[in-house]
Amino acid sequence: MLLSPPDRADSPAQVSFRRFPMNNILKSTKQWFQGKHLLALGILALSLVLVACDANAKQSTFGTAGPVAEKQLLLFNVLMWVMVAVFVLVEGALLYAAIRFRRRPGQPLPKQTHGNTVLELTWTIIPTILILGLGIWSVTTLFELDKPPASAAGNTLDVTVTGHQWWFEFEYPNADGNGTVITTANELRVPVGRAVEVLLQSDDVIHSFWIPKLAGKVDMVPTRNNRLWFLADETGTFYGQCAEFCGTAHAQMKFLVQVLTQEEYDAWVAGFGQTPQLSAAAQAGQQVFNGAGGCVVCHTVNGSDNPAIVAGRMQGFLNTEVGIAPGPNMTDLATRQTFAAGLIDLNRENLRVWLTNPEDIKPGNHMASRATIYQTADGRTSLTQTQVSALIEYLLSLK
Amino acid sequence: MAYASGQLPTTDVDHTYTTTGLNHRKLLMWTFLSSDCLFFGALIATYMVYRGQSLVGPYPIDIIDIPLTTISTFVLLCSSFAMVQALAATNRNDQRGIQLWLLATILMGATFIGFQIYEFNAFRMEGLKIDTNLFGTTFFTLTGFHGAHVTLGLVWLTILLIMGRKGKLGPAQSLDVEIAGLYWHFVDIVWIVIFTLLYLIGGFDAGPTAGLLIEPSLLSLPT
Amino acid sequence: MATATNVMARPASASGLWSWITTVDHKRIGILYGVTAFLFFLLAGIEAGVIRMQLAVPDNTLVSPDVFNQMFTMHATAMIFMAIMPMSSAFFNFIIPLAIGARDVAFPRLNAFSYWTFLFGALLIHFSFVVQQVPDAGWFSYANLSEKPFSSGQGIDFWALGLQVLGVASLAAAFNFVVTIINMRAPGMSLMRMPLFVWMTLVTSILLVLAFPVITVGLIELTMDRAFGTSFFNTAGGGDPILWQHLFWIFGHPEVYILILPPMGIVSEIIPTFSKKPLFGYPVMVFSGIVIGIMGWAVWSHHMFTVGLGPVANSVFTITTMLIAVPTGVKIFNWIGTMWGGSIEFKTPMLFAIGFVALFIVGGLSGVSHAVSPSDAQQQDTYYIVAHIHYVLFGGSIFGLFAGIYYWFPKITGRLMHEGLGKLNFWLMFVGMNITFFPMHFLGLNGMPRRIYTYSSDFGWDWLNLVASAGYFVLFAGIVAFLVNFFITVKNGKLAGHDPWDAPGLEWTIASPPPVYNFAKVPQVVGLDHYWLVKRRAAAEGHPITEAEAYVDPETIHMPSPSYWPIVTAFGVLVLAAGFLIEFPWPYIKFPVPIIGGIISFIGVLGWSFEPAAPEAHHGSEDHH
Structure with missing residues (x-):
């Protein structure tokens, strides 16, 4: 069909279809774009760009709060303005050539030039110089950001971050300078103005550790000890994501x-893992946590992770090829703003929804797929609502 | 360039014309071999990256038998000589020579494969399988794919030998033999690289517990 | 032997389905490639639609996370391996022999084999939808997420084995075009007289020849891990998942140039034609293409800046990656230089070509910003990168390929596409593309990671996502305009004549569509821009050329006969690969089916080699058995 010889000399009448009035549309569009409209459009585009670069967004790379992210942003900003300048020049030249040299009726064949050595050398050499300049600066920044400055030596805070499907574990091998080890999850607490050295590991697949306002990302690769450091200039909450x-x-x-602040941080370290005062309801919840709920198999609360309890409960659990996945440490859960890996605010209602059927909130999570209490027909917990309420009381008293 | 005005310039070349004068199929074989270089390159790179990274034994030093493989390597290299002779016989239309040298090439190639089968089996008996450790994984994969290449070459040469037996090989088919020869020599050369790296150099590697002879993975550049 | 000879007799039918199945005509194979690739382009486009609809509003529940992951995996895999690459292949097949003055490619049956293998590989991957085991680890399938413990279904197997088959197809085609371009140019066409599209095809084919074996090894290792329990990338056995990334990107970066160089070649044909001026700085354009092809091997780790290779490695790859902007920039300047002082006619192919340059500039510039590794630490794996790749692959490759479709459609079908609809097509795609992808730059810089199936509304990504999703419909309308245009004009379009654009290439000297033998007489090439030189001299001497080369009786020119062995061999390759999806509980041979595939392929190759010699003297092609 496609390759049948074309209708040659004796071609049948061509089927004509109605002319699409594209030329009229183009003409009126062209007129519209001249003068004031073009200026207005330019201003609109520029303001859209300014609105679109939102430094206040929670994970905006523009709203930096520390030297690492700042240096990375500075580099990007300079690059961006160079890019904008090149963009305007080159697109301008393209547009100018397209308009200026459009075909006019009766125009003879244009001059057949084949090139211009000087011009071609110029636009090879200038970008090379520009790029090498930017490249040298990039490499300097790269080495500068590789390790915390010498001035911070001896005053850094070490944190080991381990990626799990799909949450973050934070371990402080020496939280207070006296060898106190703290293990927590999904909320990293650091003192302001102090360089934090992060050791990045993974328990399963490759993840990446990224707090846009504080530092660019580094991957968390199993079998490998990657490092990253950052320093926060101001107090507050910053958001990160795999x-x-x-x-x-x-x-x-x-x-x-x-x-x-250093004081707040010290207070948190000092208070971490203190045996909480449990109300009667919370004590009932603790029993669910260690007993019927089986939470303790994967989740640790300092003081309750008795090996005997864990071993006793182990049998009731599904063991997949990956083995039992460790769950977030719960010791200071009630001090956190969010749970389920930074996903939802920590409050009674959310906890109830989560504990009733975690799959509704975070599809695919390993608690829903592995914990015995969720192996039901509809995925809802086999615990009673009373047990869930007690569990919530217990969890909310873990401070 | 002279051509009649108002006409398209044309030329009369016969069907054997090629731009470079090289035969298409020969060029194809060279292109294929360049591609195959990268194939073995990637496999060899994998082996090198994982040298000394096995978590459990047996390690190369426990089971690699250099003298044995030296013999099979020698036989394989000799087969390249026989291949050259086979091509020469084809070119001078020496029917007896064609059959003799092709047969010699095939026998030597088959000997090499025989040694390889023996070696694979011996390793298996000594507890090294493809999923035992990284050494087993990379060793069997690399040498296995090389063995497959040799086997394919044997099939190819056998078909040529059958043609030769029927008297269908002669100077007119010189190219057919030459291209098979190109492939055969390539496979031999690859073996020289593999033999050097896996046996002469890597054959003394031990595992991490038995004292590392080399640094940790090449992929972990100093940071 | 009587029966054997009978079996081996070559198929003779010249029309109907069977003739397409057994065809070895590069033009038919080109059409098969183009149509198939376009169907996968539409499919991948619909997958993109699912992605955009899911992300249009925060906390959307249109699709589950697993379906979303399947969509972005298949969208990218299909676009790269089953749409853009084979669409380029379609032009290689149809145009290259015409552009170098040859009657066919060097190995017509290998060419047919390449198409059927491509089709089978693409179908194999898409068969995963039928059995509900869809690949979902991304088009890069990073180990160790793609290992058995973390991807226990068969999705990754479909992906790896399907790509393996597609790789065979690409390699077969690449071998063929390397030989064809080096060896089958008409007398007079020296290397520096080759049209730029031919040059870029040569560079691309060489890249394919060298890059595909690397991913082949990577895929073999991944498949072995999954099927035989080896530990190439399995951390439990000491394997290093980063090795996969190295193998993948050593292939993957040249692959980027495999995707963009052919469209660059197409655009380099179109801009001179519609500017009525020779390509500005032809030698520099050739060398910059070669330099890009070579440097493409030295930049792979810029995909791995955040992997933790250390500052030394990152510095090296920062510099090499930034430097690759130089030859790319030179190309852009030379295209503008070609237009400068020309007499530009805004036909649809030219609009797409200018659109290509305009959009590629954006993609090139954003590319420089993440060539710089400290800045990339904030951009890697965000929507900023998504914006970048769509500016180079959609604004670049796809626009270039559409330019090619509009440019060569009259040569392929004998008819012109409709200009009004074409312009509508262009403007809808151009505007839609910018609405869809430009906001993604900001999304990325505002911290939105890639490959997330949902986001909550307090992160400030809502309206930009909505805009991007709205843009999808404009793009979609553009594609619809193209389809309407295609179906109207393919049968009823205005007759094109042999040379509708007054173009410089050899392919325009012959009738449209070209006769089966292409050139009745082998042309003598008189220079770069051959046909322009010939036409202008003829006009100056008062004998203007207005006709295509005269039509001769095709029976008088011997062409390679059709053959069924290519499809048999390709089918064997399919069985060989797909067999690894079916595991038997047998002690030694867990996978017997691949052996059957191997036997089928072997029979195919034997039949191929000993196919009876063609009855007459032959011309040009090596296909003489």
Whole structure:
């Protein structure tokens, strides 16, 4: 069909279809774009760009709060303005050539030039110089950002971050300078103005650790000890997220960085893991946590992770090829703003929804797929609502 | 360029014309071999990256038998010589020579494969399988794919030999033999690289517990 | 032997389905490639639609995360391996022999084999939808997420084995075009007289020849891990998942140039034609293409800046990556230089070509910003990168390929596409593309990671996502305009004549569509822009050329006969690969089916090699058995 010889000399009458009035549309569009409209459009585009670069967005790379992110942004900003300048020049030249040299009726064949050595050398050499200049600066910044400045030596805070599908574990090998080890999850607490050295590891697949306002990302690769450092200039909450695709719930693997004053930080360290005062309801919840709920198999609350309890409960659990996945440490849960890997605010209602059927909130999570209490026909917990309420009371008293 | 005005310039070339004068099929074989270089390159790179990274034994030093493989390597290299002779015989239309040298090439190639089968089996008996450790994984994959290449070459040469037996090989088919020869020599050369890296150099590697002879993975550049 | 000879007799039918199945005509194969690739382009486009609809509003529940992951995996895999690459292949097949003055490619049956293998590979991957085991680890399938413990279904197997088959197809085609271009140019066409599209095809084919074996090895290793329990990328056995990334990107970066160089070649044909001026700085254009092809091997780790290779490695790859902007920039300047002082006619192909340059500039510039590794630390794996790749692959490759379709459609079908609809097509795509992808720059810089199936509304990404999703419909309308245009004009379009654009290439000297033998007489090439030189001299001497080369009786010119062995061999390759999806509980041979595939392929190759010699003397092609 496609390759049949064309109708040659004796071609049948061509089928004509109605002319699409494209030329009229183009003409009126062209007229519209002249003068004031073009200016207005330019201003609109520029203001859209300014609105679109939103430094206040929670994970905006523009709203930096520390030297690492700042240097990275500075580099990007300079690059961006160079890019804008090149963009305007080159697109301008393209547009100018297209308009200026459009074919006019009766125009003879244009001059047949084949090139211009000087011109071609110029536009090879100038970009090369420009790029080498930017390249040298980039490499300097790269080495500068590789390690914390010498001035911070001896005063850094070490944190080991381990990526799990799909949450973050934070371990402070020496939280207070006296060798106190703290393990927590999904909310990193650091003192303001102090360089934090992060050791990045992964328990399963590759994840990536990223707090846009504090530092660019570095991947968390199993078998490898990557490092990253950052320093927060101001107190407040900063948002981070896994940036390497890591499976079903990749979108919901987030975390918070709470930048505290040194005093607040010290107070948190000192209070961590103190046996909480439990109300009667909370004590009932503790029993569910260690007993019927089986939570303790994967989740640790300091003081309650008795090996005997864990071993006793182990049998009731599904063991997949990956083995039992460790769950977030719960010791200071009630001090956190969010749970389920930075996903939702920590409050009674949300906890109830989550504990009733975690799959509704975070599809694919390992608690829903592995914990015995969720292996029901509809995925809802086999615990009674009373047990869930008690569990909530217990969890909310873990401070 | 002279051509009649108002006409399209044309030329009369016969069907054997090629721009470079090279035969298409020969060029194809060279192109294929360049591609195959990268194929073996990637496999060899994998082996090198994982040298000394096995978590459990047996390690190369435990089971690699250099003298044995030296013999099979020698036989394979000799087969390249026989291949050259086979081509020469084809060119001078020496029917007896064609059959003799092709047969010699095939026998030597088959000997090499025989050694390889023996070696694979011996390793298996000593507890090294493809999923035992990284050494087993990379060793069997690399040498296995090389063995497959040799086997394919044997099939090819056997078909040529059958043609030769029927008297269908002669100077007119010189190219057919030459291209098979190109492939055969390539496979031999690859083996020289593999033998050097896996046996002469890597054959003394031990595992991490038995004292590392080399640094950790090449992929972990100093940071 | 009587029966054997009978079996081996070559098929003779010249029309009907069977003639397409056994065809070895590069023009028919080109059409098969083009139509198939376009169907996958539409499919991948619909997958993109699912992605955009899911992300249009925050906390959307249109699709589940697993379906979303399947969509972006298949969207990218299909666009790259089953749409853009084969669409380029369609032009290689149809145009290259015409552009170098040859009657066919060097190995017509290998060419047919390449198409059927491509089709089978694409169908194999898409068969995963039928059995509900869709690949979902991204088009890069990073180990160790793609290993058995974390992807226990068969999705990754479909992906790896399907790509393996597609790789065979690409390699077969690449071997063929390397030989064809080096060896089958008409007398007089020296290397520096080759049209730029031919040059870029040569560079692309060489890249394919060298890059595909690397991913082949990577895929073999991944498949072995999954099927035989080896530990190439399995951390439990000491494997290093970063090795996969190296293998993938050593292939993957040249692959980027495999996707963009052919459209660059197409655009380099179109801009001179419609500017009525020779390509500005032809030698520099050739060398910059070669330099890009070579440097493309030295930049792969810029995909891995955040992997933790250390500052030394990152510095090296920062500099090499930034430097690759130089030859790319030179190309852009030379295209503008070609237009400068020309007499530009805004036919649809030219609009697409200018659109290509305009959009590629944006993609090139954003590329420089993440060539810089400290700045990339904030951009890697965000929507900023999504914006970048769509500016180079959609604004670049796809626009270039559409330019090619509009440019060569009259040569392929003998009819012109409709200009009004064409312009509508262009403007809808141009505007739609910018509405869809430009906001993604800001989304990325505002911290939105890639490959997330949902986001909550307090992150400030809502309206930009909505705009991007709205743009999808404009793009979609553009594609619809193209389809309408295609179906109207393919049968009823205005007759084109042999040379509708007054173009410089050899392919325009012959009738449209070209006769089966292409050139009745082998042309003598008189220079770069051959046909312009010939036409202008003839006009100056008062004998203007207005006709195509005269039509001769095709029976008088011997062409390679059709053959069924290519499709048999390709089918064997399919069985060989797909067999690894079916595991038997047998002690030694867990996978017997691939052996059957191997036997089928072997029979195919034997039949191929010993196919009876063509009855007459032959011309040009090596296909003489």
